[in-house]
Amino acid sequence: MNPFKYGQVVSASDFCPRPIIMKQVVDAIKAGQNIVLQGERRTGKTSLVHEAVRQIKNRSILYVDLLEIKDADDLCKRMVKAIISLEQQSGFLDRILRALTHLRPTVSVDPLTGEPSITLDASVSLKPDSIDGILDLIEGIHRKRPLVVMFDEFQDILNLRSSKETLAVLRSKIQFHGKIPYVFAGSVRNQMHDIFTSPDSPFFKSAISIEVGPLDRGEFKNFLQQKFSSGKRKIDDDVLDTGFTISGDLPGDMQQFCGALWDTTDEKAHITKPSIQSAMHLIFSRESKGYESIMVQLTAHQLRCLVGLARLGGTAPFSGAFLQGVGIPNPASVKKSLHRLAQLKVIYRYSGEFKFVNPFFKEWIVWKNL
Ligand SMILES: Nc1ncnc2c1ncn2[C@@H]1O[C@H](COP(=O)(O)OP(=O)(O)O)[C@@H](O)[C@H]1O
Ligand SMILES: [Mg+2]
Known part of the structure; x- marks a missing residue:
């Protein structure tokens, strides 16, 4: 296999150890400290916290993902669902359902996956101040069983029209939950910065800030090489180096690259540089429909900018060389195109650089010679 x-999310033997940052997270959790976890998309934040909680005895994670959250009602319901699913795992479902009767929750089992799914009465609409009661519930659970509460993709709370009010409610309550470690993870640096350094954020100041960068290449290489040798394959160092370059050191994309190498080689194979081509072709064949469906949505200018980013890189898209390369003389027009590409989640900006969300899309554009 x-x-x-x-x-x-990867954990246990699927998780490549990262001892330094792991110790920071584990120590903070044990001390009941709040953590602001910041790092580029797909650097392993969610996995890191799940694995940390797994490694600490007698801790459970209450995991609330705020990705693309719409409004306060949505936030409350995601929190409630997280509570229900936690209590379900630990056999306290009936008690928690009784506490939530006003939301008329129903739990059903998906016949295909066997996964439980939770629905709440859609006609009950929750407001920012409902968060208060939900946080009380969380505190009650924590008193019986220590928790780590993780709010993932926390910057999306800024999507809410009532974001100020919602943050204020969270803030005023959480500062009295001294013993519960809250983890606020986020992948959009400037938005996280806005939330956590604004002068009216007293309790956020007490949180420690941890930056999640790429995995250590040496340790990650070791980890990946061991996976290959568990399937009686041997892989050359420079193949992995190419993978690191293509994936921009993002661990998920690196694992996808290695997965494709695995699928295109046999037991006892020695994987060398020429093996890369068929692995990339496999990824392209699985994904090219998706790439094409993005491309049909683009205007001529947006497409030229996308191709330019693939060929020339995304560090200086307003430079003369870039403008000339894409044949668009006007920087404002490039800016508009980049904005649209980011809206479509094809690219994102991190530390001043415009990057492809999917690095294999970039490779495909170059390979297709678009
Ligand atoms: N420590 C790790 N060891 C191995 N792979 C990892 C590790 N952390 C992350 N990954 C890979 O990266 C992918 C994305 O990780 P995730 O934790 O979801 O990142 P983030 O929350 O930062 O977006 C995982 O599916 C996995 O393939
Ligand atoms: Mg995540």
Whole structure:
């Protein structure tokens, strides 16, 4: 079976140890300290916290994902669902359902996956001040069983029209939850900065800030090489180096790259540089429909900018060389195109650089010679 895992939270033997940052997270959790966890998309933040909680005895994670959150009602319901699913795992479902009767929750089992799914009465609409009661509930659970509360993609709370009010409610309550470690993870640096350094954020100041960068290449290489050798394959160092370059050191994309190498080689194979081509072709064949469906949505200018980013890189898209390369003389027009590409989630900006959300899309554009 293919040992490479991506597009999901990894833990235990699927998690490449990162001892330094792990110790920071574990120590903070044990001290009941709040953490602001900041790092580029897909650097392993969610996995890091899940694995930290797994390694600490007698801790459970209450995980609330705020990705693309719409309004306060949505936030409350995501929190409630997280509570229900936690209590379900630990056999306290009836008690928690009784506490939430006003939301008329129903739990059903998906016949295909066997996964429980929770629905709440859609006609009950929750407001920012409902968060108060939900946080009380969390505190009650924590008193019986220590928790770590993780708000993931926390910057999306700024999507809410009532974001100020919602943050204020969270803030005023959480500052009295001294013993519960709250983790606020986020992947959009400037938005996280806005939330956590604004002068009216007293309790956020007490949180420690941890930056999640890429995995150590040496340790990650070791980890990946061991996975290959568990399937009686040997892989050359420079193949992995190419993978690191293509994936920009993002661990999920690196695992996808290795997964494709695995799928295109046999047991006892020695994986060398020429093996890369068929692995990339496999990824392209699985993904090219998706790439094409993005491209049909683009205007001529947006497409030229996208191709320019693939060919020339995204560090200086307003430079003379870039403008000339894409044949668009006007920087404002490039800016508009980049904005649209970011809106479509094809690219994102991190530390001043415009990057492809999917690095294989970039490779495909170059390979297709677009
Ligand atoms: N420590 C790790 N060891 C191995 N792979 C990892 C590790 N951390 C992350 N990954 C890979 O990266 C992918 C994205 O990780 P995730 O934790 O979801 O990142 P983030 O929360 O920062 O977006 C995972 O599916 C996995 O393939
Ligand atoms: Mg995440």
